Amino acid sequence: MKRRTPLLLAIIIALPLLLLTWFGVRLQLDQQQVVAHQLSNLVTGRLQSIDAQFQEHFFLLQQRFIRQADALQKETAGQYRVENVRRFIAQSTAVKQVFVLSATGERRFPPSDQPLNQQEKSFVELTRNLLREPERFTMPVADPVGAQNAASQGYSGANKGELQSARLSDAVSQKSRYSADESVQALSESAELSAPERPHGWIAWYAEAGLQQIFWLQDSDGNTVGFSLNSARLLSDLINLLPSSSVVGVNTDMATELETNSEIRLVNDRGEIAYSWGGERVVEKGQKPLETVPLSHPLASWHLAYYAAELPVAITGWLGLIVLLVLLAAGLSTLAYLLYREHNRELREAEQRVNFVNQVSHELKTPLTNVRLYTEMLEGELTDDEPIAQRYLGVIGSEAGRLSRLIENVLSFSRSKREGVSVRYQQGIIDNCIGQVVELFTPVLNARNLTIRFTGKASHLCHFDSEALEQILNNLLSNCEKYAAEGQFVDISSWQNDRSGSLYSYIRISDFGPGVSVDESEKLFEPFYRGSDELTEGVSGTGIGLGLARDLARAHQGELVVEQSSLAEVASGASFLLTLVTPVALLTETPVRKPGY
Amino acid sequence: MNTQSDKHMLRRTVRTFGFVLLSLLPVLAQANQVNLNINLATPVMEAEQSHRAFIKISLEGFKQQDKQARIPANVAIVLDKSGSMRGEKIQYAREAAIMAIKRLDERDIVSVVSYDSRVQVVVPATQVRDQRAIYNAIRSVHADGNTALFAGVSKGANELRKFLSRNKVNRVILLSDGLANVGPQSASELGELGASLAKEGISVTTIGLGLGYNEDLMTRLAGFSDGNHAFVENAEDLASVFQYEFGDVLSVVAQGVNIEIHCRNGVKPIRLLGRESEIIGNRVTTRLNQLYSEQEKFVILEVEVPEQQAETELQLVSVNVHYDNLLTQNQEQLAGQSIARFSHSKQEVKAARDDKALEAAVEQVANEYSRDAIEARDSGDLKGAKKILQDSASYLGSQAKSLNSPRLQEQEEEARQDAQALESDENWNKQRKELKARQYKRATQQAY
Known part of the structure; x- marks a missing residue:
């Protein structure tokens, strides 16, 4: 009991804590996952929108080049005269060099029959291999839009509109030429609805320092016009599409929530940072990006990387959980401690009380023995002509006997709690033992108008604990005395039989009092339990008698039960059946014990 | 020679401004034009011998009539605020920028961009009206981090583009004390960017501070966009360099100057000294982004002159110049030529020499x-x-x-x-x- 209580309390503390920790951690992890997922979605969306922005830039460049190529073709009547192309190059900010291949794959610009300037020379050198395969410029590549819905909308909507307006703003003659071109286009390529323009596309190729972009298209005469981009300018323009970092106190509105705690890097094909922006410095060396998104063609080997500081949300979440758990643990511990202390105090008090009762009982035992001894001695000395004195002495003797039984009960009970019930076997005859008890109780019961009817059939010599049996019978009979006074009779019968090699002794004690209900029949044996109020009213008792009786019977390998009579409950009385295992003693031995009082 | 080309130019002027203007204000008309001079170093050469000759083609900006009539400037100051600028350097740089901006007024547009590993637009392109706010913003620039020079110049140019105009002096003034280590960092890449910016009429002036910067990169960036370049060893001198630079910016009178030289009569161009140029066959082209008031800019063309008979004259080159006159806001043209005489007399050769x-x-x-x-x-x-x-x-x-x-x-x-x-x-x-x-x-x- 003493060890069980702290254990129970520990479970009371630990179980809710464990449960809460488990759920809390799971919830937190789930939440983290959700947050991380959301963040990654958000980040991916952001990076993809940047990619879409770049794609739009390429698309606008493409529209510009298509128009410029048309203008060039028209200006030179399809001849692509060297001066015109050079002038175009000299004026164009985005284009580093231009090449024109005829339908047969011959190079028309840079001219092969005229002196070249330095740039043209190096360009020819660089693109020698590229231009040797004119078939590269026959496969139309998808326009640099369409990775994103928004962007493709832009393609069909805004950009198209821009293209249209750009065309409208051109001279009227030019416009008519455009429409003429388009009608031709519609006839020749009616199958390819998705590509209303002439074949065109972007090529990304490695040269010198890195990735170079070329936009090519076929003009209406079958010439391939290629625009090689000024890659530094391209990067500069792309950088200008991206936000700059925020300055403290100035244009803070430029930095969105997402970017204050993070850094986005534009990384080129060589893995070098081309540009980075974001809020505070969040990136430590060797930190891995949270998310990377490769850019679309023609910047295919570039990517965007998103770096972020540790998520503060998650930390506060964990902190909250830990605080909650600590608080709960503290609360539960306090509660458990208080309970434990209260419980201990009660235990101590109960123990003190029991000790007190024990001591008192002990103190009472010796004087009581003396009282009984001298009462008996006085009874022996009295002559028969003093009936009154004899009667008085008889009352004193029986009351002293009751008191000593009570004390014996209390002491046995406390002993049984301390060290358990022990039995000492002795040779004897059950009926003799019963007879002694009956003899002892007869005057007491007679005083309450009860008569004992004893039928003894357990006359085998056997081993049993006569003291234990006496105590059991004492308790049962005093219950009869207390509760079944109006029954007039108390029947005691005993018998023995031999079963599977050992001798069983049975003793039944029945009264004709109010009886015991089925519900109560088990509770009767619990310590300190006393029967129903109407029954116990005005009757003194400790409530330990029956329990002790059963404990003794069980120690004796027997049992004490209430027998439920099959007859009607009313006035049937209570019937207790005591079963004891009583090993057979040798016949040669005579019963040792005699009634000694 | 001088008089001849002068005459030629005068004729050109007459054509441009019309007779009425000329008859009323001939002096003024001439005063608002760029002066083209083509001088052959050796106008008389020995006959029957091939020569290498130097031709100096110089342009001189006309005088700004008065300070009030100057050309509005559109300037982006791009400040390096990388870790190496810490301490005195960034302080001097800030103060130099502020002192320089003090010279501007409401007509002008200024923007300030700072860069370390990232780029910050400290002052977005704005009219120079609320100077105090601009100064405060500049004073908030503190040094830290790496050097994203390319991105800094890009963003600076982008600020210029908001108010980009042929009638303004569009200039990025880049201050750097370190090697570009974020983004493109080679001289050729920066040169490409400079060349592209020049096509838009933006020039980049590069100021190298201390001993840590890449002078090839800085000179190329300036060279391709025809800006200025300066090496400043001590940060204290920054203020005066900025003052010079702004003086230059505020005295620009012409922009987008294209010089086209044709070599005639078998004369072969060898090289153009000093500036980036394009030589195709016998045609040499180069460009200057701007001409300053009363400043002479010139190029030297080295040519090979074939053998000639004595006592003959030969036209060596003809020169065409286009430029935007910022004062009149017109595109104007100038033309000239260079003629050499051949003689046996060494004395004549020596006497005619244009020292x-x-x-x-x-x-x-x-x-x-x-x-x-x-x-x-x-x-x-x-x-x-x-x-x-x-x-x-x-x-x-x-x-x-x-x-x-x-x-x-x-x-x-x-x-x-x-x-x-x-x-x-x-x-x-x-x-x-x-x-x-x-x-x-x-x-x-x-x-x-």
Whole structure:
């Protein structure tokens, strides 16, 4: 009991804590996952929108080049005269060099029959291999839009509109030429609805320092016009599409929530940072990006990387959980401690009380023995002509006997709690033992108008604990005395039989009092339990008698039960059946014990 | 020769402004035009001999009539605020920028961009109205981090584009004290960017501070966009450099100057000294982004002249110049030519010599030697580099004597010192920056 209580309390503390920790951690992890997922979605969306922005830039460049190529073709009547192309190059900010291949794959610009300037020379050198395969410029590549819905909308909507307006703003003659071109286009390529323009596309190729972009298209005469981009300018323009970092106190509105705690890097094909922006410095060396998104063609080997500081949300979440758990643990511990202390105090008090009762009982035992001894001695000395004195002495003797039984009960009970019930076997005859008890109780019961009817059939010599049996019978009979006074009779019968090699002794004690209900029949044996109020009213008792009786019977390998009579409950009385295992003693031995009082 | 080209120019002027204007205000009309001078260093050459001749083609901006009528400026100041700028440097840079902006007024647009590993637009392109706010923003710039030079210039140019106009002086002023280490960092890439910006009429002035920057990158970026370049060793001098630079910016009178030279009569162009140029066949083109008030800018063309009979005249080159006159806001054209005479008389040859033009040519030739010397030194050929400079010095010396030119003597002295300085390794970094800056100034006739 003493060890069980702290254990129970520990479970009371630990179980809710464990449960809460488990759920809390799971919830937190789930939440983290959700947050991380959301963040990654958000980040991916952001990076993809940047990619879409770049794609739009390429698309606008493409529209510009298509128009410029048309203008060039028209200006030179399809001849692509060297001066015109050079002038175009000299004026164009985005284009580093231009090449024109005829339908047969011959190079028309840079001219092969005229002196070249330095740039043209190096360009020819660089693109020698590229231009040797004119078939590269026959496969139309998808326009640099369409990775994103928004962007493709832009393609069909805004950009198209821009293209249209750009065309409208051109001279009227030019416009008519455009429409003429388009009608031709519609006839020749009616199958390819998705590509209303002439074949065109972007090529990304490695040269010198890195990735170079070329936009090519076929003009209406079958010439391939290629625009090689000024890659530094391209990067500069792309950088200008991206936000700059925020300055403290100035244009803070430029930095969105997402970017204050993070850094986005534009990384080129060589893995070098081309540009980075974001809020505070969040990136430590060797930190891995949270998310990377490769850019679309023609910047295919570039990517965007998103770096972020540790998520503060998650930390506060964990902190909250830990605080909650600590608080709960503290609360539960306090509660458990208080309970434990209260419980201990009660235990101590109960123990003190029991000790007190024990001591008192002990103190009472010796004087009581003396009282009984001298009462008996006085009874022996009295002559028969003093009936009154004899009667008085008889009352004193029986009351002293009751008191000593009570004390014996209390002491046995406390002993049984301390060290358990022990039995000492002795040779004897059950009926003799019963007879002694009956003899002892007869005057007491007679005083309450009860008569004992004893039928003894357990006359085998056997081993049993006569003291234990006496105590059991004492308790049962005093219950009869207390509760079944109006029954007039108390029947005691005993018998023995031999079963599977050992001798069983049975003793039944029945009264004709109010009886015991089925519900109560088990509770009767619990310590300190006393029967129903109407029954116990005005009757003194400790409530330990029956329990002790059963404990003794069980120690004796027997049992004490209430027998439920099959007859009607009313006035049937209570019937207790005591079963004891009583090993057979040798016949040669005579019963040792005699009634000694 | 002078008078001839003057006459030619006058005719051009007449055509441009019409008779009425000319008859009423001939002086004023001329005063608001760029002056084109084509001087052959040796107008009379020995006959029956092929020659190498230098032709100096110079342009001089007209005088700004008064300060009020100046051309509005659109300036982006791009400040390096990387970790190496910490301390005094960034303080001086901030103050220099503020002092310079004080010279601007409401007509002008200014923007300030700072960069470290990232780029911050400190002052977005804005009219110079609330100066105090601009100064406060500049004072908030503190040094930290790496050097994203390319992105800084890009963003600076982007700020300019918000108010980009042919009628403004569009200029990025880049201050850097370190190597670009975020984003593109090679001189060629920055050069490409500069060339592209020049096509939009944006020039980039680069100011290298201290001994840590990449002078090749800075001079190329400035060279391709026809900005200025300066080497500032001590941060205290930044203020004066900024003042010079803004003085230049505020005195621009013409922009987008294209010079086209055609060599005639079998004359072959060899090289154009000083500036990036395009030589295709017998056609040489180059461009200057701007001309400043009362400042002469010139290029020297070296040509090969075939043998000629004595007592003949030969047209060597014809020159066409287009430019945007910022004052009249018109595109204007100038044309001129250079004619040489051939003679047997050495005296005549000597007497006709144009000392000024020859002096300029020699200066540029020596400048080219100096560039070669750096290249040789870079490739590890210390002796070769030294020899080039010594040759250059003796060339300068002999020419200085014959031309009686103290300027060339000075340059000779410089070349000798440079040859000496080549040897010491620890000073080479500084030496190289100085040399580069000096070469750049010579080649572009930078005012400071």
